[in-house]
Amino acid sequence: MPKQQSAISPTQTEDFPEWYQQAVRAADLAENSPVPGCMVIKPWGYALWENMQARLDAMFKETGHRNAYFPLLIPKSYLEREAEHVEGFAKECAVVTHHRLVKGPDGGLIPDPEAKLQEPFVIRPTSETIIGEMYARWVQSWRDLPILINQWANVMRWELRTRLFLRTTEFLWQEGHTAHETAEEAREETMKMLDVYVRFVEDYAAVPVIKGYKSPAERFAGAVDTYSIEAMMGDRKALQAGTSHFLGQNFAKACGIKFLGRSNTEEFAWTTSWGMSTRMIGAIVMTHGDDDGVVMPPRVAPAHVVIMPIVRDDTRDKVNEYVQSVAAQLRAMKYDDRPLAVEVDQRDVRSKKWDWIRKGVPVRLEIGARDVDGGVVTMARRDQESSQTAAVSRDQLGAAILAALDEIQRNCLERAKAHRAAHTHRITNKDDFIAFFTPKNAEKPEIHGGFAISPWCGGAECEAWAKKELKVTIRCIPLESEHEDGAAQCVICGKPATANPVFAKSY
């Protein structure tokens, strides 16, 4: 059967980056704002974020963390305390220099020269230094440890080339910051939170990930070790979906987080930080989306079900009454511990059905006069052909919807896993490696390659070569991979290999 015209143009294979922009727009998730690099997250996108937040937040609390809130502004001098950290962030900081505007000579407002700040502030790009400063005040003795705190916040990293959700100057995230008595405890925390991310991303966002550690070149600025989870998008590029950092004593020393230890000696704390952001919304779009638009995994979907009444003037009252009763029936139900979120679209427009397909709502119900007469509801699913519908009787509707949601959630994950498996290869030969990452068709440069699991000598030069020549980086060294014993050779230089990283192009 020939594929019908798609709801999103261009299609993924025609132009993936443009498909992404159009899919985000068509689903009404977000749009660019007049503030350069800053997006507006619209209600449908924000509701997705709220659902993600609720799940993640519950997981953080189950693992003993509490939320708090720290200042938006960071004194410039704090940023300077950790050498690598400042190197990593100074180049992209929004700088606050004045605290007042006044009328200028030409009548417009200018920053008031009289209100110039003695020391400029930056808008937090991340909060290690300001939170570290507070922890230094709070920690006196080993009894004050651990500190297990998370913050939900906006952060800002000035970007010149931006893409909705994936790379924006301002974004929303959570940043966990913990301080511990021992290195072991901090390392344990780092891995525990990485596992929380794996669980959230796979079980809720339905995005399969590889967890691993970063090469030195890809570490967070100031970290001893950075761990990440990496997902394969629809165009086979990698997206880092979350990171967890073991910061050693670097920030404790920079910020003065020290305590009187059990043996009565002064010690520096061991800290971690970990974060996940609105970027994850981009990952959901690019993992599950198809040529008809976004597909929402039910467990985080802004709405589970949309009901679309189909009325004529003479059937309006009858249909609407039935619709309200179906909506009430469904709203009294729960899916995955959350009340079933039901939209009723009363608009009198032709695009109704396709609007909801593009928005990715998992289950669509159409109700017309014939359905009312037959005591049924016409049901369709986002993971099936748009024309495929089933008439479901009222008394079976609840069970049918719950089963469909479960199946869609499972299908999202399984399809993404199959896609990843199909495009992940063990590559040990340099020519193959180069060919894998070189587009076969120069007109469609965006979909090619995938994940190459290749032996690597551990050298920064080989890594730099891949980045420069192929725009390929080491996404992570999978924790579950076997360490190389030197029998295999580095795919780039041929010297004995020590690890098997995932190489890929990335967002």
Add this chain to the structure above:
Amino acid sequence: MPKQQSAISPTQTEDFPEWYQQAVRAADLAENSPVPGCMVIKPWGYALWENMQARLDAMFKETGHRNAYFPLLIPKSYLEREAEHVEGFAKECAVVTHHRLVKGPDGGLIPDPEAKLQEPFVIRPTSETIIGEMYARWVQSWRDLPILINQWANVMRWELRTRLFLRTTEFLWQEGHTAHETAEEAREETMKMLDVYVRFVEDYAAVPVIKGYKSPAERFAGAVDTYSIEAMMGDRKALQAGTSHFLGQNFAKACGIKFLGRSNTEEFAWTTSWGMSTRMIGAIVMTHGDDDGVVMPPRVAPAHVVIMPIVRDDTRDKVNEYVQSVAAQLRAMKYDDRPLAVEVDQRDVRSKKWDWIRKGVPVRLEIGARDVDGGVVTMARRDQESSQTAAVSRDQLGAAILAALDEIQRNCLERAKAHRAAHTHRITNKDDFIAFFTPKNAEKPEIHGGFAISPWCGGAECEAWAKKELKVTIRCIPLESEHEDGAAQCVICGKPATANPVFAKSY
């Protein structure tokens, strides 16, 4: 019986402002940060805010609103679009002028002159202009209205004299922004949201409020009408707990929110905005707090119950096992649709009981070996004397706690109402008015006066006189008050009165 020494020093009557700072600190709600005017909201304070957010957010959604997120930064030119608005906010704006730091001549970082922004941005003090800009893009036809959106966000208004929660440079809040087809609809929305605030503040925060409209001098910069809810604090000053603004077409005209109306003519939309902030935490502290510290109204309390095991080395295991079983029993219960939040304080410190009194947890349970043997739990309430305890059997514990929480919630509101009633007076004579607002004891300047309901001519001069001479302002003109028909005389100038405002000193 002589009052025992209080847990907070000074007491409220000794020095209310200092009591407030100490009570906030002793409860570990927040503290000042090294960033001037910005606070750190600590886990106990943030949990209170989370509970407030959850309730308010549910109310916003029940009334048809959705959340979204708009940029932190506002182009300077946007602020200039509405004349009164810019007048109101330009003086206290944090100004972003650069997007990068570089090494300066002396080695430290300086704002990079090469990265100076063409147009400076301000950190949002409120978002009418940036949100208005987006609404202008979204609205074409009357069919696109109403837009009913809320945003949870941080905002910044540079303050030189700050007080935790009450007046800080950065604070957290929600800001609702709606656009409507008609003035009537926008006015209805303005009042609906004012009523949501009344319901939340009285039913959840247990703070009684007077709802009314502001005099022109006290209106939001750019509003046609500002409505507020005003509460009386422990020192008899007023605190504005929430505001709802009817903005008329002012911002629609400034931002270009126009649409093709039903009669095919181009019209400007009618907008509203409404907000409540972390200031409300200060209101809870100053309404319910006493000389032993904070008192948390159960419906928003960070925890409902604390369990304090009292152990000796030989009873530790037995007691802790019982404690865990009591905690599990309670955590399986719900209060007010929220799982019962139970803290278990295992610390081996003497200050345990008083720490929790100062934190204001509604119900305290002590469990020692004797309780275990007797199958009971020793229960105490924050709204009763600290020494008053009752032995409650395990099988009656759940019911006893739920009843206690209900009573404490009710008592909080009733006590606050009684306090307000005792210090609200109808004052019609100028000498009485002056005396009411003049401290009798110069050494305790902070607790005196209260609310004066006094006839007013409506003149800005009388209002200005009260502000200048007595530091007293018109808090609001109660909606339920009778309009003066001119029979009464203005308490200040003696001319015929037109309204009966609440006059008070305020935060």
